[in-house]
Amino acid sequence: MQTVQVQAPSHSYDIVIGKNILNDFNLFAPHIGKKAAIVTNTTVAQWYLQPLVKLLQNNGIDAFSIILPDGEQHKNHESLNHIYDSLLANHADRKTTLIALGGGVIGDTVGYAAATYQRGVPLIQIPTTLLSQVDSSVGGKTAINHPRGKNMIGAFYQPKLVLADLNTLATLPEREFSAGMAEVIKYALLGDVAFLAWLEQHIAAIMQKDHTLLAQMIAHCCQMKADIVAQDETEQGIRAHLNLGHTFGHAIEAQMGYGNWLHGEAVAAGMVMAAELSQQLGYIGSDEIERVKNIIRAAHLPDTPPKFSEEEWLAHMRHDKKVDEGKMRFITLKNLGAAQIETLPDVNVLKNVLSKFTA
CATH class of the missing domain: 3.40.50.1970 (Rossmann fold)
Structure with missing residues (x-):
């Protein structure tokens, strides 16, 4: 215990x-x-x-x-x-x-x-x-x-x-277990690249539900979240980092109908989109994006979102809780293991990302 x-x-x-x-x-x-x-x-x-x-x-x-x-x-x-x-x-x-x-x-x-x-x-x-x-x-x-x-x-x-x-x-059904792994991967990507390496090393055993590894993994994620909540209980600053992939993910859930894509599945695809946005902004490269996709696939999660129109993507994201004074904010990756809050100066940067995922 x-x-x-x-x-x-x-x-x-x-x-x-x-x-x-x-x-x-x-x-x-x-x-x-x-x-x-x-x-x-x-x-x-x-x-x-x-x-x-x-x-x-x-x-x-x-x-x-x-x-x-x-x-x-x-x-x-x-x-x-x-x-x-x-x-x-x-x-x-x-x-x-x-x-x-x-x-x-x-x-x-x-x-x-x-x-x-x-x-x-x-x-x-x-x-x-x-x-x-x-x-x-x-x-x-x-x-x-x-x-x-x-x-x-x-x-x-x-x-x-x-x-x-x-x-x-x-x-827990296997699909639900995989959905939970999306949030685990999120912690690694937003704030602990050493934890990402640990996940990559142990992902096969974790997916087989090795209890020793599960206990370590869950405790590590809870400690990371506890440390963030202690600094920012009501999400005025650093706690927003925990929303990595969620702006895109919530749009997927809303568009597809709540429950058709599990929350973790939508977040997984959303993290790939956040990584693509980070590349568009000049922060990370193709190798880092591939690393994100690899760990997501290893957890039996989707690395590609469903396709719908640019207007539908934008309509959902404009209703996101992270919108600040009419400006859309995203969590981007400065590096793997280092997230930041990003207010996009140019919506065309976002549209370049969405263009890869539009019907």
């Missing part, structure tokens, strides 16, 4: 990483109230809901469950209101703990519900996908999607605890 501490300005909390940790009530005890709502989806519920309900109830917690449909397309107001309705029906108060049991969609949606129900209730994140274990459950970004843009409605709200049980990865 490994522990990474997030020292956010609002409060500090632990990320606990290990095997069988969801069976240990002692990890929950300091952070949970007398009543708890476990929110999950139909897929995760069949594996992990009842054991968790039983664990909490056997230790005197009044625990009840809320089950949402599975999929990115359900990260919306309907799911959020279903959570609110269930909390009210079960007389949940401000001391009721919300437990997000699932992947990034559940974590983001439940996190936003926790931030807003009665102006804020305690939150515990239990990420069950690789993507959520290395990224979305950590750092307090919560949101739901709007038809015109991803994660447009949300809040910064830190959990009390994050429990990443490696056993949950055993039931």
